[in-house]
Amino acid sequence: MAFESLTDKLQNAFKKLKSKGLLTEEDVKVALKEVKMALLEADVNFKVVKQFVSSVEERAVGADVLNGLNPGQMVVKIVNDELVSLMGPENAELVFQPGKSITTIMMCGLQGAGKTTATAKLAAKLLTKGKRPLLVACDIYRPGAIKQLQINGEKVKVPVFEMGDKNSPVDIAKAALEHAAKNDNNVVILDTAGRLHIDDEMMEELIRIKENVDVHQTILVVDAMTGQDAVTVAEDFNERIGIDGVILSKMDGDARGGAALSVKAVTQKPILFVGMGEKLSDLEQFYPDRMANRILGMGDVLSLIEKAEENLEIDEETTKDMASRLKKGKFDYNDYLESMKQMRNLGGISSILGMLPGMGLKTKDLEGAIDEDQLKQTEAIILSMTKEERANPKLMSLPRKGRIAKGAGVDISVVNRFVKQFEQTQKMMKQMPGMFGGKKGRGMFGGLGGMKFPF
Amino acid sequence: MAGFFSKIFGGYKQIDEDFYDEIFEKLVTGDVGVRTSNEIVERLRDQVKENHIKSPEECREFLKNNIKEQMRLDEDAFAFEKERSVIFVIGINGVGKTTTIGKLAAMYKNEGKRVLLSAADTFRAAAAEQLGEWANRAGVEMVSGKEGQDPSSVLFDTIQSAKAKQVDVLIVDTAGRLHNKKNLMDELEKMNRLINSYYPLVHRENLVVLDGTTGQNALNQAREFSEVTKLTGFIMTKMDGTARGGIAVAIQSELKIPVKYIGVGEKITDLKRFNADEYVDSLFE
Ligand SMILES: Nc1nc2c(ncn2[C@@H]2O[C@H](COP(=O)(O)OP(=O)(O)OP(=O)(O)O)[C@@H](O)[C@H]2O)c(=O)[nH]1
Numbered sequence: 254m255a256f257e258s259l260t261d262k263l264q265n266a267f268k269k270l271k272s273k274g275l276l277t278e279e280d281v282k283v284a285l286k287e288v289k290m291a292l293l294e295a296d297v298n299f300k301v302v303k304q305f306v307s308s309v310e311e312r313a314v315g316a317d318v319l320n321g322l323n324p325g326q327m328v329v330k331i332v333n334d335e336l337v338s339l340m341g342p343e344n345a346e347l348v349f350q351p352g353k354s355i356t357t358i359m360m361c362g363l364q365g366a367g368k369t370t371a372t373a374k375l376a377a378k379l380l381t382k383g384k385r386p387l388l389v390a391c392d393i394y395r396p397g398a399i400k401q402l403q404i405n406g407e408k409v410k411v412p413v414f415e416m417g418d419k420n421s422p423v424d425i426a427k428a429a430l431e432h433a434a435k436n437d438n439n440v441v442i443l444d445t446a447g448r449l450h451i452d453d454e455m456m457e458e459l460i461r462i463k464e465n466v467d468v469h470q471t472i473l474v475v476d477a478m479t480g481q482d483a484v485t486v487a488e489d490f491n492e493r494i495g496i497d498g499v500i501l502s503k504m505d506g507d508a509r510g511g512a513a514l515s516v517k518a519v520t521q522k523p524i525l526f527v528g529m530g531e532k533l534s535d536l537e538q539f540y541p542d543r544m545a546n547r548i549l550g551m552g553d554v555l556s557l558i559e560k561a562e563e564n565l566e567i568d569e570e571t572t573k574d575m576a577s578r579l580k581k582g583k584f585d586y587n588d589y590l591e592s593m594k595q596m597r598n599l600g601g602i603s604s605i606l607g608m609l610p611g612m613g614l615k616t617k618d619l620e621g622a623i624d625e626d627q628l629k630q631t632e633a634i635i636l637s638m639t640k641e642e643r644a645n646p647k648l649m650s651l652p653r654k655g656r657i658a659k660g661a662g663v664d665i666s667v668v669n670r671f672v673k674q675f676e677q678t679q680k681m682m683k684q685m686p687g688m689f690g691g692k693k694g695r696g697m698f699g700g701l702g703g704m705k706f707p708f
Numbered sequence: 709m710a711g712f713f714s715k716i717f718g719g720y721k722q723i724d725e726d727f728y729d730e731i732f733e734k735l736v737t738g739d740v741g742v743r744t745s746n747e748i749v750e751r752l753r754d755q756v757k758e759n760h761i762k763s764p765e766e767c768r769e770f771l772k773n774n775i776k777e778q779m780r781l782d783e784d785a786f787a788f789e790k791e792r793s794v795i796f797v798i799g800i801n802g803v804g805k806t807t808t809i810g811k812l813a814a815m816y817k818n819e820g821k822r823v824l825l826s827a828a829d830t831f832r833a834a835a836a837e838q839l840g841e842w843a844n845r846a847g848v849e850m851v852s853g854k855e856g857q858d859p860s861s862v863l864f865d866t867i868q869s870a871k872a873k874q875v876d877v878l879i880v881d882t883a884g885r886l887h888n889k890k891n892l893m894d895e896l897e898k899m900n901r902l903i904n905s906y907y908p909l910v911h912r913e914n915l916v917v918l919d920g921t922t923g924q925n926a927l928n929q930a931r932e933f934s935e936v937t938k939l940t941g942f943i944m945t946k947m948d949g950t951a952r953g954g955i956a957v958a959i960q961s962e963l964k965i966p967v968k969y970i971g972v973g974e975k976i977t978d979l980k981r982f983n984a985d986e987y988v989d990s991l992f993e
């Protein structure tokens with residue numbers, strides 16, 4: 254069975270959320286419970302999830318619900334923002350030694366994490382940036398490891414230094430640095446054997462390399478598919494060896510990649526690159542926002558949030574204008590038309606209802622009330638009114654209705670029904686001016702979640 | 709008694725919500741996954757009622773026994789070891805296929821069988837070299853080709869050789885491939901068909917290798933590889949680390965694929981036949 258998206262899961266949670274000005278503790282709790290499960294399914298470590306959720310909870314309770322979002326979405330927005338900032342920065346870079354000095358990079362990680370491949374990819378990347386890298390074969394244990402690095406080096410046209418499997422990695426690293434100095438290489442990348450973080454002897458080996466040669470950057474390679482144990486591994490490597498950055502491998506798979514968050518949370522070290530394939534050019538920059546999106550698994554909700562943010566910026570002016578008119582007790586056909594336009598701006602009502610987790614459930618109930626056809630009809634009716642009629646609803650009379658019906662191409666009974674509906678809406682709007690930007694950050698569609706449409 | 713249950717049961721006089729929460733946490737932190745963990749906890753609730761289980765200790769034994777029962781292998785799970793067989797080893801990159809094949813080869817060889825290896829990973833740099841080293845260590849023969857050669861042709865050559873030499877076990881190493889790459893999965897399917905047509909009368913064992921440190925994605929891997937060939941089991945490697953490999957429970961629950969061997973290190977002897985009791989005990993440690 255395929256992974257059930259967070260969007261689906263949040264359906265139920267959001268259904269229970271009420272739409273009020275500020276996020277209540279209840280709103281936040283309900284939504285975060287689903288977020289928590291989604292993060293766990295994405296393999297984010299249990300403790301990391303717990304901590305993350307409680308920090309978001311603190312931030313979210315009492316926050317304003319943005320224009321155009323329902324409370325559930327607002328929580329998701331906050332969750333996403335937090336995730337992105339936790340996972341950042343976006344443009345973390347390897348730090349090189351100044352001038353002509355050699356920069357030494359040591360790669361480390363568990364067995365099968367993808368170090369040898371990542372090492373060659375990194376060399377290829379540095380080559381294109383004008384560096385003169387040297388690859389060093391320090392994995393003297395795994396059969397075929399030296400040969401693998403040599404072949405990869407050949408492919409990316411980077412020299413490989415090796416001394417077979419009879420010398421210690423410390424001696425190999427030392428000799429490699431001399432070799433680099435003689436051969437004008439300015440970056441030395443040490444490929445080390447995969448090892449378990451609890452293998453004292455093997456961890457000691459890395460420490461000894463660091464004691465004997467100047468390692469400027471230690472990079473931990475982490476398989477993006479790693480489960481709950483990612484924190485233990487990252488913590489151990491960081492505490493015992495000290496790491497400066499992370500490369501996430503196998504990101505071209507379909508894992509949600511929660512390990513990225515776990516590792517970042519426990520080490521606070523930047524994620525430098527992501528491995529996106531078996532080709533040696535497949536090492537890409539890390540984008541915290543894409544990663545957050547992938548872990549949360551809810552691109553659809555996020556793009557909706559983005560859209561709402563954009564549109565409501567534009568509409569803010571009109572909304573303010575309407576609000577001030579409404580405060581004076583005014584609501585006419587022009588306002589009605591305007592509010593319909595706002596709805597359209599959000600991308601078409603049916604599509605919006607489908608996209609909103611909390612709304613999806615209600616689509617059926619609302620179908621009759623606000624389907625697109627009916628909106629078009631309503632629009633046609635209003636557009637068939639004269640300017641005066643639109644600005645002054647009181648002018649409406651039977652002969653006028655007859656003329657409008659003809660203009661809109663509908664039966665007079667349809668116009669009658671609409672006028673009645675309008676009058677009810679007018680009454681309703683006057684009773685709750687708060688719906689029109691009464692509070693900062695909330696326009697009439699701030700209430701989408703539990704709203705009553707004036708249509 | 710040390711370990712998880714004594715810790716959590718020690719603290720609980722009765723079976724309440726906190727108690728269930730802790731079980732859920734223990735399962736999830738062992739990589740069992742949210743869905744399967746929820747199912748297990750829900751089932752446990754019912755069973756506690758039905759069986760009038762009162763004490764946390766009783767509940768502990770009950771749960772562990774349940775999972776052990778579920779994970780236990782059929783009696784004929786290793787029948788193939790006694791027959792002429794071909795073992796098709798597949799899985800994503802770096803999970804431990806080649807190493808495991810080396811260990812399997814040594815194990816069968818020590819049991820007096822004639823073993824032949826097929827170096828059908830012609831993709832990864834130095835893959836044949838690596839398997840060759842294992843063949844040497846185990847003292848078995850290997851058929852290989854050139855890097856970049858069609859792996860099916862290497863496999864074909866190996867099958868011919870296996871027939872000529874009347875070997876007992878033929879083990880096929882394949883290149884690691886992500887299960888979401890269609891062309892590579894198609895290539896595997898082609899190899900599968902080749903075995904069907906050219907080596908049909910021997911016992912067929914199709915094993916997917918999964919890394920014990922992998923999280924929920926291992927379920928996707930098992931599912932996708934079982935589209936290529938009917939999996940008869942899986943091998944979980946790297947169980948010598950701190951990961952508890954709980955995803956095996958999810959895979960058994962959802963796909964009914966049993967664990968047959970586990971890898972516990974990089975030495976040639978670091979392979980064990982799966983033991984449900986030990987596994988479940990350490991899952992809850
Ligand atoms: N600690 C530990 N390491 C293991 C185990 N099994 C394999 N490894 C290590 O994992 C790494 C990858 O193993 P390989 O056998 O090359 O994996 P593979 O699946 O053949 O890899 P590709 O062919 O590149 O896809 C090596 O460093 C192995 O030594 C195990 O049970 N425990």
Ligand SMILES: [Mg+2]
Pocket residue numbers: 805806807829835881882883884
């Ligand atoms: Mg291999």
